[in-house]
Amino acid sequence: MFDATARKLIDPPLNAVGRWVAALGVSANQITLLGLALGLISAAMIWGGVPVAALIPLLLSRVADGLDGAVARSTRKTDFGGFVDIACDFLFYGAVPLAFVLLDPAANAIAGAFLLASFYFNGTSFLGYAILAEKRGMETSAQGSKSLYFSNGLLEGSETIGFFVLLCLFPQFFAPLAWIFGALCYATAILRILAARQIFND
Template sequence: MIDTKARRYVQPVIETTAGGALRLGLTPNQVTVAGFLVGIGAAVSVYAGVYWLGLVLLWVSGFVDAVDGTMARQTKSSKFGTVLDISFDRLVEFGIIFALALRFPDVMWALLLLTGTILYTFSIFISVGAVADEEAEKSFYYQPALAERTEGFILLSLMILFTDYLLYMALLFIAVQLITAVQRLYLARRMLD
């Protein structure tokens, strides 16, 4: 929801950064890998209990993720780059959840359930993108919904910041994912039938 509504406000900064990376000779895929490594650094930091660093690295990886996509659209995007980008995004999110599960095994059940709801919601998203005949600026149809990447980062951030309330933050994230899944299924039914 935030990505769809607010992207135009941050897009100038993203485009400037993307242009700078291109002038340095970087490719979108190289920036994707860099963002992934920063995101894994975030997960390692969370596992180590250095939450503030994990939080900063998580958001840096998210920014870099936006930059690589803009770079691809400014040059020639590749289908492999899309696969790399989307799959690395999920690994970064999983890395944060896994790091929290290792640090707080008493709420591991909720984090496992959260992972399942993210997988289900993302399966709907990627399936609709694959079968939709809609034209899109990105290399696939991007189905807007309540929980997009920024909302996920906000919820992951709350989990990192408020570990004393990790169970409640995870349950909130699960609820948001379930609402998003129902929303995406409803919209898919309307669009695809």
Template structure:
């Protein structure tokens, strides 16, 4: 819900840092995979009740997720328009795949970590939250696949992205806020998971409605 607003505020700073990282030879794929690996470190940290370490892993993952796109755009700007099938656009497609796939795996990993931390109290709400993430993720990706075939673009609203971005009530900003809250107050996880999961299912429902209208 707030992704577009937040991105407009932070993108200028991310783009400046991205240009510097690209100039230093750091690639977007390297940032994506490094951030993903660090983000997965939240799972054992949560299982061991090291919630501050888990929060650090989550924040580093999200910073890397913001910077990999900025680095990719900087690299493409330096390379210029691709002239062959093996040009920069191929790297963008590969990077887009890595970015989205790693994001969804990371989002599911955090509630899994809370389930490991306290199976008796957290396993059922964690399963519900992961179930709701499957709903938002599958509806997001299915819409993007059909939108690509129809030549639709979300760029005017979201900026240059590897795939079409369909918004909703629960997006990346809200998910990060959830992760911060449950790491700071882990005892709230069951209630937070039930509430946020319900909002995710509402987001899925609105995306179904949007798809039915758009793809008549």
């Protein structure tokens, strides 16, 4: 919901840094994998019982997630790069809730399972929409120049990162926060399906 607005603020400095990083010979895919590594380190720290400290690699991983696109735009975007980026994003998004479940299975397992199922449903609706949009030659730049078609929704990357920050700051409230955010993920997916019905139902 806020990604398009956030892009207007973060893209100019990211693009400047991206040009500098690209000049050093660092590839977009290397930045993507670095971002994934930082995200998985954050998840491991959450599992280890230090969720507040885990915010540092978590936020750095999201900076890397934006920086890889800036590097690609300053050099050359590839379909494989877009594929690796979205795959790493989905792994990161699943690893953080899993870490909270592993941290306290008795308190978090059911809510965590509900949340992960909602991520699965929402992610499927996102990728399915992108495939059909590509098939029809649809384009959008609302969230910046992307290798995949990014359909907007009630919850997007900005909201998810904000949610993860809340979880790290208030891990004792994981279950109620997971139920709320998971329900909103289901609503996002359903709204996307309704939009797809209007656009793709020939």
